[in-house]
Amino acid sequence: MSSIQLDKCEQVHQLRYRTTYELLNSMLHSTVLDLGGATPFTEALQKAWPGSQVHSTGLQELRGPFTSPLGSYDLVLCLEVIEHLHDLPTSNMHDRAQWIYSGMRAMLNAVREHVGGQLVITTPNSAGLKALWNVIHDLPPQTYLPHVRELTMHELVSLVEEAGYRIETKGQWIVWQHHGLSQADALRMHSMLSVPERFVGDDLYLVARRA
Secondary structure (H helix, E strand, O other): OOOOOOOOOOHHHHHHHHHHHHHHOOOOOOEEEEOOOOOHHHHHHHHHOOOOEEEEOOOOOOOOOOOOOOOOEEEEEEEOOHHHOOOOOOOOHHHHOOOOOHHHHHHHHHHHOOEEEEEEEEEEEOOOHHHHHHHHOOOOOOOOOOOOOOEOHHHHHHHHHHOOEEEEEEEEEOOOHHHHOOHHHHHHHHHHHOOOHHHHOOEEEEEEEEO
8 A cells, every 4th residue: 555544643643654654665564563562553564564464573572582473574663662772780880880782683683583584673863963953052962851862873783783783775754843943943953964864764664674
């Protein structure tokens, strides 16, 4: 299908879901695993792709081996999930005193066992306009403070490749309206940075396969 129904979706998610669907719709999706609890987007995919099996992992722990109805999937979705993962508990005082990406790494390693086709990751861009605006105004650089840790594209690519995936495509898009940054402020930031808009998207996307 070329469209997706998002009647149950909050307005703030509409553009993100529609933009993500445009990316996914050209991919093989006979079997789909959506990481994390089911969302209105999970339900919308089930309706848009009636010939496919679209499953969710539910709210189980993802930072290690987890169960799913099928062993592997044509398409595994990690949509706005990775930024919510804490580091793993550890008794190592050195590791406890810093951020070491251990939870993110553990999830990517666990997910690899379920990827029979493509893995799609989206996550807020910690080098986007809102984050940069926050920095120059003496505010925390997070685009959304409750997130555990937001990533740059360099960080995301490094983690994914380290976990044994081959990157097929990656990029940035604007799907969160710069996290509340006004249009005037966004234009000022563009002018200050002197870079094309495509380099300061508020969300990152990445498509990968097991290497």
